[in-house]
Amino acid sequence: MNISEKINLTDTTPEDRSPEDRSMAIRESLRNAIIDRRLAPGTKLSESEVGSLFDVSRTVARAALQMLAFEGLVKTERNRGAFVSNPSPEEARQIFASRRLIEPGIIASAIERITPEDIAEFRRQLDEEQRYMNERGPAARRAEIKASGDFHLMLASVAGNVILQRFMDELVARSSLVIALYGRSGVSSCGHSEHTAVLDALEKGDGERAAKLMIHHIDHIEADLDLQVKQGLGLKDALSLV
Amino acid sequence: MNISEKINLTDTTPEDRSPEDRSMAIRESLRNAIIDRRLAPGTKLSESEVGSLFDVSRTVARAALQMLAFEGLVKTERNRGAFVSNPSPEEARQIFASRRLIEPGIIASAIERITPEDIAEFRRQLDEEQRYMNERGPAARRAEIKASGDFHLMLASVAGNVILQRFMDELVARSSLVIALYGRSGVSSCGHSEHTAVLDALEKGDGERAAKLMIHHIDHIEADLDLQVKQGLGLKDALSLV
DNA sequence: TTTGGGCAAATCGTATGCAATCTTGCCATT
DNA sequence: AATGGCAAGATTGCATACGATTTGCCCAAA
Numbered sequence: 001m002n003i004s005e006k007i008n009l010t011d012t013t014p015e016d017r018s019p020e021d022r023s024m025a026i027r028e029s030l031r032n033a034i035i036d037r038r039l040a041p042g043t044k045l046s047e048s049e050v051g052s053l054f055d056v057s058r059t060v061a062r063a064a065l066q067m068l069a070f071e072g073l074v075k076t077e078r079n080r081g082a083f084v085s086n087p088s089p090e091e092a093r094q095i096f097a098s099r100r101l102i103e104p105g106i107i108a109s110a111i112e113r114i115t116p117e118d119i120a121e122f123r124r125q126l127d128e129e130q131r132y133m134n135e136r137g138p139a140a141r142r143a144e145i146k147a148s149g150d151f152h153l154m155l156a157s158v159a160g161n162v163i164l165q166r167f168m169d170e171l172v173a174r175s176s177l178v179i180a181l182y183g184r185s186g187v188s189s190c191g192h193s194e195h196t197a198v199l200d201a202l203e204k205g206d207g208e209r210a211a212k213l214m215i216h217h218i219d220h221i222e223a224d225l226d227l228q229v230k231q232g233l234g235l236k237d238a239l240s241l242v
Numbered sequence: 243m244n245i246s247e248k249i250n251l252t253d254t255t256p257e258d259r260s261p262e263d264r265s266m267a268i269r270e271s272l273r274n275a276i277i278d279r280r281l282a283p284g285t286k287l288s289e290s291e292v293g294s295l296f297d298v299s300r301t302v303a304r305a306a307l308q309m310l311a312f313e314g315l316v317k318t319e320r321n322r323g324a325f326v327s328n329p330s331p332e333e334a335r336q337i338f339a340s341r342r343l344i345e346p347g348i349i350a351s352a353i354e355r356i357t358p359e360d361i362a363e364f365r366r367q368l369d370e371e372q373r374y375m376n377e378r379g380p381a382a383r384r385a386e387i388k389a390s391g392d393f394h395l396m397l398a399s400v401a402g403n404v405i406l407q408r409f410m411d412e413l414v415a416r417s418s419l420v421i422a423l424y425g426r427s428g429v430s431s432c433g434h435s436e437h438t439a440v441l442d443a444l445e446k447g448d449g450e451r452a453a454k455l456m457i458h459h460i461d462h463i464e465a466d467l468d469l470q471v472k473q474g475l476g477l478k479d480a481l482s483l484v
Numbered sequence: 485t486t487t488g489g490g491c492a493a494a495t496c497g498t499a500t501g502c503a504a505t506c507t508t509g510c511c512a513t514t
Numbered sequence: 515a516a517t518g519g520c521a522a523g524a525t526t527g528c529a530t531a532c533g534a535t536t537t538g539c540c541c542a543a544a
Contacts, residue, residue, distance in 0.1 A: 022528095046495070057529045058496090059301075063308060070312050072405075078263075079496050079535050094403045101347035101406070109339075161336045163314075164343070167409055264498095288525070299499045300526090321505045321526050 023063035026054050030064060034073050034084055035149065035176045036142040041086040045074060071170045073177065085177055089227040092178040096222040099171050102164060103152065103218065104211040107198075109159035111207040118158050122199050125151060129192050149176055151195050175221070182225040194220065265305035268296050272306060276315050276326055277391065277418045278384035283328045287316060313412045315419065327419055331469040334420040338464040341413050344406060345394065345460065346453040349440075351401035353449040360400050364441050367393060371434050391418055393437050417463070424467040436462065 030050070033039045051061035065082045068074040076082045087095070125147065132144035149172040156168040194217040201210035272292070275281045293303035307324045310316040318324045329337070367389065374386035391414040398410040436459040443452035 048495075059528055059530090062496090066305065066308065067312060070309065076496095080537090081495065091404075094405050097351075097403055098405045098409075101344060105343035161339055162333075163336050163340045163413075167340075171405075290525075301498055301500090304526090318526095322507090323525065 022054070022056055023060045023067070026050065026056070026061065026064035027067045029054070030068060031073060031173065032146075034068075035173050036146045037176070037180045038142070039084050041084050041177055041181055043084045045082045045084065047081070072174055085174070087174065087178050087181065089182070089229055091174075092182060092225065092227055093222075095171055095174050095178060096218055098167075099175070100215055100218050102167060102171070103155075103214050106156050106159045106161075106164060106168065107202070107211045107214055108207055109161060109164075110155055111202055111205060111210065113160050114158050114202060119199070119203050122151070122154060125154060126192065126196055126199065129195065133192055145176060145179065148191050148195070149173075178225065179221070182227055184224050184226050191217070191221065264296070264298055265302045265309070268292065268298070268303065268306035269309045271296070272310060273315060273415060274388075276310075277415050278388045279418070279422045280384070281326050283326050283419055283423055285326045287324045287326065289323070314416055327416070329416065329420050329423065331424070331471055333416075334424060334467065334469055335464075337413055337416050337420060338460060340409075341417070342457055342460050344409060344413070345397075345456050348398050348401045348403075348406060348410065349444070349453045349456055350449055351403060351406075352397055353444055353447060353452065355402050356400050356444060361441070361445050364393070364396060367396060368434065368438055368441065371437065375434055387418060387421065390433050390437070391415075420467065421463070424469055426466050426468050433459070433463065 030039070030045070039045075045065060047058040047061045047065065050065065051058045054061065065074060065076065069076045069082065073085055074082045075085050129144060129147040129151070132140045132147055152172050153165075153168060156165040159165070194213065198210050198213045198217065201207075201213055272281070272287070281287075287307060289300040289303045289307065292307065293300045296303065307316060307318065311318050311324065315327055316324045317327050371386065371389040371393070374382045374389055394414050395407075395410060398407040401407070436455065440452050440455045440459065443449075443455055
């Protein structure tokens with residue numbers, strides 16, 4: 001029940017951009033832990049525990065948890081506490097439906113703004129992805145998932161729309177949760193090649209093709225999930241609790 | 243079922259809304275005030291003021307302000323306080339770009355799920371819009387803007403994707419801020435007829451046309467804005483402060 | 485053995501106090 | 515008269531205290 005070892009306390013930028021946003025740093029840290037599955041869905045995140053872990057008062061910890069709740073990564077129950085979200089199959093479908101809608105638009109914007117330097121950066125990122133794919137072990141798996149999501153986030157960043165970027169931030173994070181819950185093969189191993197295909201199309205300036213490839217990519221990710229409704233009642237949460 | 247109940251994003255679960263999430267209620271109240279321009283961009287919202295206004299402690303007021311900051315309706319400055327957002331022209335463009343991306347997708351979903359009852363509800367909503375249009379005075383203007391936004395939110399609610407619904411909630415709210423800042427004619431008077439056109443296409447099941455009409459509608463709203471960069475320096479905020 | 489009630493522990497919700505930081509107005513100095 | 519600095523006031527950032535609510539356990543009674 002000790003979550004301390006699951007959280008990397010050092011992955012917050014040293015001397016946070018604002019000394020005040022300690023809650024931001026905590027949010028970031030917890031977010032990372034959730035995204036690469038060090039914190040499993042259902043895990044309880046009590047205010048006092050989080051607070052003492054990061055050596056702050058409950059006030060600050062609470063603010064961080066509220067932010068995470070706002071972006072759907074944790075769910076809070078009144079007088080009970082905060083828990084890492086346990087998205088339902090329906091939620092999962094909606095997440096991917098949203099991505100199918102937004103990501104082609106991001107591609108369309110990105111293709112007009114992407115620079116050769118960006119392309120090079122993307123290649124580096126894909127290399128890293130590849131490296132993790134070849135490694136074994138859960139740590140490499142986690143890194144692979146993270147890197148895979150980062151590809152989409154980099155794309156959003158190149159598109160230059162901070163609002164869509166934020167939406168994608170949320171969608172990618174929640175996707176990661178969904179994959180953790182319903183993923184069959186852990187990671188769709190075809191993901192990497194599909195990323196490179198998208199990037200190739202982008203480099204050639206073929207936005208149509210890139211968008212189409214992206215849609216297929218999202219389809220594949222979702223197809224790898226097992227979204228059967230093995231939970232018809234309200235006690236589902238209890239069953240899938242860790 | 244009744245659409246007007248679906249609009250409310252905050253009543254995610256009955257028990258969430260009921261007992262005492264007072265900060266939620268405050269957020270809602272402030273949100274409405276901002277959306278229909280009773281609170282102008284730049285207005286300062288101090289914790290103590292908000293707190294005493296709603297008869298709660300600063301803690302609760304602060305939580306409400308944090309939520310509003312998260313959805314971009316207020317901006318907080320360290321050790322200075324929270325202010326109603328003052329979106330830049332660039333932000334405005336990004337908001338509308340996002341809407342152009344998302345709303346056609348919402349139409350596509352809505353057209354598969356909309357019921358005759360929904361259509362009737364939409365008609366009622368449009369009638370109300372019309373009524374406000376014919377009235378004079380700032381109060382009617384505010385109500386008109388609100389009603390106009392509600393049309394888009396109802397659409398998102400019919401689409402049945404709570405994630406997109408939340409995104410739209412944020413986008414519509416921020417659009418209202420932008421219109422307040424940069425609107426030329428206050429409200430594009432053609433908005434109402436465009437809404438009815440979209441609804442007509444939806445009723446006929448012509449999703450293509452409805453989506454196209456929606457894009458044009460958004461284009462018109464944005465075209466009515468004056469997004470010149472009349473603010474090259476940092477003192478812009480001071481000038482546009484109230 | 486099972487069920488029901490009640491008590492204790494844990495945790496959250498909220499208020500409030502204190503320290504730090506920023507703003508503002510005033511005064512001295514040039 | 516203008517500028518620079520200083521001190522008082524105001525406001526936020528954070529920690530902590532206390533009350534409220536839920537949960538789990540234990541024990542008694544059927």
